[in-house]
Amino acid sequence: MKKALLVLALSAISAASYAADPVLLRISHVTTAGSPKGMGADKFKSLVEKNSNGEIRVEVYHAGTKFGDREEMKALEKGEVEMLAPSVAKLNVFYKNVADNPWVVLEMPFLFNSLESVSAVEKAGVIEEMNQTLKVSYASVAGFWDNGLTYLSTPYKMTKWEDFQGLKMRIQPSSILKASVESWGATPRVLAYGELGTGTFYGSVNSSFNPPSNVLGSNLMTSQRYLYRTNNAYLGYVLLFNRKWWDGLSPAHKAVISKSLEETRSFQAAAARSENDRAEERIQNNGSMRVVDMDPALLARMKKESEQVVKVLSPSQKAYYDKIKAAVAKAPKK
Numbered sequence: 001m002k003k004a005l006l007v008l009a010l011s012a013i014s015a016a017s018y019a020a021d022p023v024l025l026r027i028s029h030v031t032t033a034g035s036p037k038g039m040g041a042d043k044f045k046s047l048v049e050k051n052s053n054g055e056i057r058v059e060v061y062h063a064g065t066k067f068g069d070r071e072e073m074k075a076l077e078k079g080e081v082e083m084l085a086p087s088v089a090k091l092n093v094f095y096k097n098v099a100d101n102p103w104v105v106l107e108m109p110f111l112f113n114s115l116e117s118v119s120a121v122e123k124a125g126v127i128e129e130m131n132q133t134l135k136v137s138y139a140s141v142a143g144f145w146d147n148g149l150t151y152l153s154t155p156y157k158m159t160k161w162e163d164f165q166g167l168k169m170r171i172q173p174s175s176i177l178k179a180s181v182e183s184w185g186a187t188p189r190v191l192a193y194g195e196l197g198t199g200t201f202y203g204s205v206n207s208s209f210n211p212p213s214n215v216l217g218s219n220l221m222t223s224q225r226y227l228y229r230t231n232n233a234y235l236g237y238v239l240l241f242n243r244k245w246w247d248g249l250s251p252a253h254k255a256v257i258s259k260s261l262e263e264t265r266s267f268q269a270a271a272a273r274s275e276n277d278r279a280e281e282r283i284q285n286n287g288s289m290r291v292v293d294m295d296p297a298l299l300a301r302m303k304k305e306s307e308q309v310v311k312v313l314s315p316s317q318k319a320y321y322d323k324i325k326a327a328v329a330k331a332p333k334k
Contacts, residue, residue, distance in 0.1 A: 022057040023253060025245075027083040028066040028075065030193050032217040036147050036275050037085055037237055038062050040268035047260035056253060069192035077138045082245045085145055085237040089174040094136045098175070099314035102130045103238060105321045108313075109180045109306035112234045112328060115146055115273055120331035126323050140246055142239035143261045146272040148211030149231040151291075153224040155206045158294065161185070161301055170196055170208040179312045180233070183305040193218075200224060211235055211272075212279035212291075221288040227280075228294040232302060 025048065031037045038060075045058035061067075067075045073093055075081045088103035095101040105111075112118055121127060122144065131141045154167060167186040171177040172193075181188040189205045193214075199205045200223040208220070209232055215221075239261070246254070284291045294302075313321055 022052075022055055023249065025056055025058045025083060025257075026061065026066070026081045027058065027085075028061045028064075028072055028081045029085050030064040030069055030072070031062070031147075031214065033060075033062040034275070035213050035217050036211075036268060036272035037145060039271040039275065040145050040264055041085070043267050043271075044260055044264040047263050048257060051260050052253065052256045056256065064194045068194050076240060076242055079138075079242050079244060082242050083142065084240045086240065087172060087235060087237055089172040089177070091134065091238060092173070094134055094139065100133065100316060102133055102317055102320040104174060104176050105313065105317050105324060106234055106236060107174055107176045107180075108321060109176075109183075109232050109309055110303050111321075111324060112149065113231065114331075115148065115269065117328045117331040118146060118234060118236065119269070121324050121327045124323070124327040124330075126320065126327060129323075130320065136243075138243050139240045140243045142241045142246075142257075143265065145237045145239060145265070145268050147235040147237065148213065148272050148276040150209040150211055150233045150235055151215065152209045152228040152230045152232060152294070153200075153207060153215060153220050153289070154226045154228070155224055157226055158228065158298060161298065167207040168203075168205045170199060170205040175312050176309060177233075179309045180306060183308055184302055196220070197222075209233055212276045212283060213272075215289075216279040216283055221283060221286050224289055227283060227289050227291045229291065230294055230299060230302065232306075 027041050027045070029037050029041060033039075033042065041060045041062070045060050048056050048058050067081060072081070072084050072086065073090060076084050088106050091103045092098045092101050127144055134141055156163070156166075158164075162185075164185040168189050169181045169186045170191045171181060171188045173190050178188045186207065191199050191205055196205070196208060197218040197220065200208070200220055207224075209230070210218070212227070214235075215227060249257070280291055283289050310318065310321065
């Protein structure tokens with residue numbers, strides 16, 4: 001009898017301990033802690049833990065220390081991580097036909113002229129509309145974060161259109177990015193973000209387009225000499241939760257996380273602006289890389305040649321492209 005009571009008591013203690021254990025939320029991403037995405041992740045962590053009174057514990061793994069570019073989507077599927085913030089190109093894996101993926105439209109060249117115009121697209125409801133197209137068993141869309149508009153880094157000064165022919169430009173796997181680079185006469189090379197620094201150092205690529213915060217984070221100043229303010233593309237991130245984990249949360253915990261995401265959004269957007277400004281200044285002060293405006297004639301031709309990229313869009317993607325352009329046109333001019 002005493003033995004039975006002891007077993008029951010130990011079981012009760014074990015159950016109480018289990019109930020007291022905080023819910024674990026692991027976030028993995030491939031950029032540095034000081035990047036706009038890293039800063040957003042850390043802010044989200046502090047808000048979730050504060051708003052849940054410690055009932056949810058958040059672990060943030062910066063700079064691919066948990067999972068790299070190639071592993072993170074599979075890790076989300078396996079439940080080895082609860083939250084990711086991948087770039088839109090990676091969402092192709094969620095669509096049986098990549099032509100049905102509307103998110104890649106955000107990569108269209110020269111589509112946005114400022115982060116304010118991205119906010120206008122969000123407010124117009126286009127991002128939420130795109131959310132509804134993502135129907136996959138293991139992931140759900142949690143939100144959207146900014147990085148910034150991209151600058152073009154090169155190993156030499158760009159003085160004429162033919163200079164593009166010598167560029168081996170790093171891209172993510174994306175038909176739109178490939179077509180963009182080819183429209184300028186450069187050679188696209190698919191390379192994981194975590195390999196960008198070594199790739200430029202050893203010459204497998206000699207050019208890329210990134211927001212200044214990524215240029216600084218990858219230390220491209222060691223192998224690139226010019227950073228041109230082209231603002232040729234937008235880099236943003238779609239926040240994803242493991243669906244099984246999300247569905248298993250209590251309503252109270254879901255509310256905490258949703259509130260924390262909402263509070264993080266404005267902070268993260270502001271961080272993207274300030275951090276890229278700060279990064280540009282640090283790159284310039286470093287002295288190894290010059291941050292300059294591109295020759296107006298060259299930039300105008302980049303924009304003109306980029307117009308042909310619209311041909312790679314499917315009819316459904318073209319419809320989203322037109323909606324985004326309309327929202328951008330109505331955005332306040334910076």
